[in-house]
Amino acid sequence: MKKSVIHAIEERLNCDFILEKPKDLSLGHYATPIAFNLAKKLKKSPTIIADELCKKFENSTIFKKVTSLKGYINFNLNEEFLNKHASLAIMNQKNFAKSNKNQTILLEYVSANPTGPLHIGHARGAILGDSLYRIGKHLGYKISTEYYVNDAGNQIAMLGLSIFLAGQQHVLKVDVKWPEEFYRGEYIIDLAITASKEFGSSIFEDKKNIEKLSIWAKDKMLELIKSNLADIGIKFEKFVSEKSLYSKWDESFKKLKKSNKTFTNDGKTWIRSTDFSDEKDRVIIREDGRPTYLAGDIIYHNNKYQRKYDHYINIWGADHHGYILRVKAAINFLGYDEKKLEVILAQMVTLLKGKEPYKMSKRAGSFILMSDVVRDAGSDALRFVFLSKKNDTHLDFDVDMFKQEDSSNPIFYINYAHARINQVFKKSGKTLEDIKDIKLKNLNDDAVNLLYTALLLPEVLEDAFKLRQLQKLTEYLKNLSSNFHKFYNENRVIGEQDEDKFLKIFAMVGLSLRTGLNLIGIKAKNKM
RNA sequence: GUCCUUAUAGCUCAGCUGGAUAGAGCACUUGAUUCCUAAUCAAGAGGUCGUGAGUUCGAAUCUCGCUGAGGACACCA
Numbered sequence: 001m002k003k004s005v006i007h008a009i010e011e012r013l014n015c016d017f018i019l020e021k022p023k024d025l026s027l028g029h030y031a032t033p034i035a036f037n038l039a040k041k042l043k044k045s046p047t048i049i050a051d052e053l054c055k056k057f058e059n060s061t062i063f064k065k066v067t068s069l070k071g072y073i074n075f076n077l078n079e080e081f082l083n084k085h086a087s088l089a090i091m092n093q094k095n096f097a098k099s100n101k102n103q104t105i106l107l108e109y110v111s112a113n114p115t116g117p118l119h120i121g122h123a124r125g126a127i128l129g130d131s132l133y134r135i136g137k138h139l140g141y142k143i144s145t146e147y148y149v150n151d152a153g154n155q156i157a158m159l160g161l162s163i164f165l166a167g168q169q170h171v172l173k174v175d176v177k178w179p180e181e182f183y184r185g186e187y188i189i190d191l192a193i194t195a196s197k198e199f200g201s202s203i204f205e206d207k208k209n210i211e212k213l214s215i216w217a218k219d220k221m222l223e224l225i226k227s228n229l230a231d232i233g234i235k236f237e238k239f240v241s242e243k244s245l246y247s248k249w250d251e252s253f254k255k256l257k258k259s260n261k262t263f264t265n266d267g268k269t270w271i272r273s274t275d276f277s278d279e280k281d282r283v284i285i286r287e288d289g290r291p292t293y294l295a296g297d298i299i300y301h302n303n304k305y306q307r308k309y310d311h312y313i314n315i316w317g318a319d320h321h322g323y324i325l326r327v328k329a330a331i332n333f334l335g336y337d338e339k340k341l342e343v344i345l346a347q348m349v350t351l352l353k354g355k356e357p358y359k360m361s362k363r364a365g366s367f368i369l370m371s372d373v374v375r376d377a378g379s380d381a382l383r384f385v386f387l388s389k390k391n392d393t394h395l396d397f398d399v400d401m402f403k404q405e406d407s408s409n410p411i412f413y414i415n416y417a418h419a420r421i422n423q424v425f426k427k428s429g430k431t432l433e434d435i436k437d438i439k440l441k442n443l444n445d446d447a448v449n450l451l452y453t454a455l456l457l458p459e460v461l462e463d464a465f466k467l468r469q470l471q472k473l474t475e476y477l478k479n480l481s482s483n484f485h486k487f488y489n490e491n492r493v494i495g496e497q498d499e500d501k502f503l504k505i506f507a508m509v510g511l512s513l514r515t516g517l518n519l520i521g522i523k524a525k526n527k528m
Numbered sequence: 529g530u531c532c533u534u535a536u537a538g539c540u541c542a543g544c545u546g547g548a549u550a551g552a553g554c555a556c557u558u559g560a561u562u563c564c565u566a567a568u569c570a571a572g573a574g575g576u577c578g579u580g581a582g583u584u585c586g587a588a589u590c591u592c593g594c595u596g597a598g599g600a601c602a603c604c605a
Contacts, residue, residue, distance in 0.1 A: 018545080018547090020544075020547085021544085022548075023548060023549080023550090023551090024548090024549095027548080031548085033547050033548085036547065036585075036586080039585075040585080046585085069548075070548055071547090071548085072547085072548060113605060115605090150605060153604080153605065154604060154605075155604065155605055156605095158604090181604090266603095268603065270603095279530075279531080279601070280601095282602090282603090283602085283603045284603090285603090286603050287603080288603095290603090292602090292603060292604090292605095293602095293603095293604070293605050294603095296605095317599095318532075318533070318598090318599060318600080319599060319600060320600080320605090321531080321532050321533085321599080321600060321601095322531075322532080322600050322601055323600090323605095324532095345532080345533080347533065347534085347598080347599080348533095348598065348599060350598075388540095388541075388542085389540090389541070389542095390541090390542090392532095392533060392534080393533075393534065393541085394533075394534065394597080394598055394599085396540080397540080410553070412567060413553090413567080413568090415567095416565085416567055416568075417568095419565080419567095420564080420565065420568085423564070423565065424564050426564095427564050428564080463544070467544080469544090471541090471542070472542090472544080474542095475542060475543090475552085478542095478552075478553080479552080482552085482553095485568055485569065486568090486569065486570090488564085488568075488569085489560090489566090489568060489569040489570085490569080490570095492563070492564070493564060494563095494564050495563095495564090528565075528567065
């Protein structure tokens, strides 16, 4: 719809212009402040210029009227134009708001260590990533998703050690001297108990078994993470194991060396990331020959770029921001275009419970499980609330407040609108077939504006996806629902002269609500 | 100390690449149901957009300083 409008205006104005939405729908559907820009050049007042430009739009096929006000030019779409778009959408619902793009995108997100269940902080990135994926795919991007599994290194070893010690304490009942850092939390004890059932309690007698426990537990945790994700409707196309990548280290390292950005010092191998305005150079191979975490990421990104996507998106927690430069440096040193990598940082979630702050740290063990919140609040509410906020703002929410599933939860409001539409159709005894060919004309302003708002979904999606700002979509859905509820209260439908016309508009509203919700992983309710 | 993010109504937040009288929801006050679901709607009240400068026809939006908040500054991941 927006494209047609831009095209129609371009045709008559023959110059660049900004197309925006007026503050108030009563002013118009679209507007441009072009007259302000031209004022200086033409040395005339914006008001006069706007008046003159309006005249160019006489006999337009898509605008009902074009008016000027205080220098703005406001465009009102005509019913025929809106009707055409609505008919098209309703007759081909599955394709509504779809389009085609050629860009291929590799989206990596969550990638939480398989050392414990997902906590509420992970949920933010998970929901953002999954929703971006759904929307991107709908808009026609060739987009794939991956989860990078850190199944090597110290953290996994620490997981095994933690379980081993927990087993000694809780199963063998011996005194244990805990190291400074280890994984706490009840799940560690649970794992120890499960391990004793599976392997016999003797497994906790010999330190040699720590590695075995690590591998076993990490697989268990990955399964748990997958099930946590499935609970909120997330499924990855691919899981990439860090460990399995190390066989390709030589190849990656050889490529990296070609850049002359590696060097050895103190028996360690470094990359010169300071050449990429990093604070310091970074170690990639330790003195004892073990690769650092960055080495894994170098292989992984080499692997990613070898698969030749047009664009790469990584969603990381904001605590990783310092890591961006060194990864980008490494990608550059590998001979790839690091600008193709976009890192989205999901800011921390501050969780409150009864106004007391929760500190979330896996290692400390006092963290809120994502699965607990999902159980209390429901996947739909969690998804909607998380997406309602820009991903770069700190998110505060109180678990207790979240439990109050009352009308303050916008997802109820939107579902209610959708359910109402469904019920009106039922009561009317009519189907889409009956109303899809109805011509929408002689509508009151409220009906026109409701229809117009419903038809905005495609441009909202494009905008939200391009800017990676999905709160634009949630805002839109709330707004459309509000317009609908207002209209519903002011107009009777069944048995009225305009029944069929209104039903067609409602069908369009329902389609937009349903499609929009679906793209953020929420199934619209037909009944409350 | 350096870097990232952030500051808008009592609370939680929108406000698109600068543009019309700064908007929602919750909470508060008042009203609407012989009628398709009142889980709704209408009206009211509530703001010197953290602060000080700058850029210009025009700033919540852009630039700089200051202040507050959260986070990161590993050979951990």
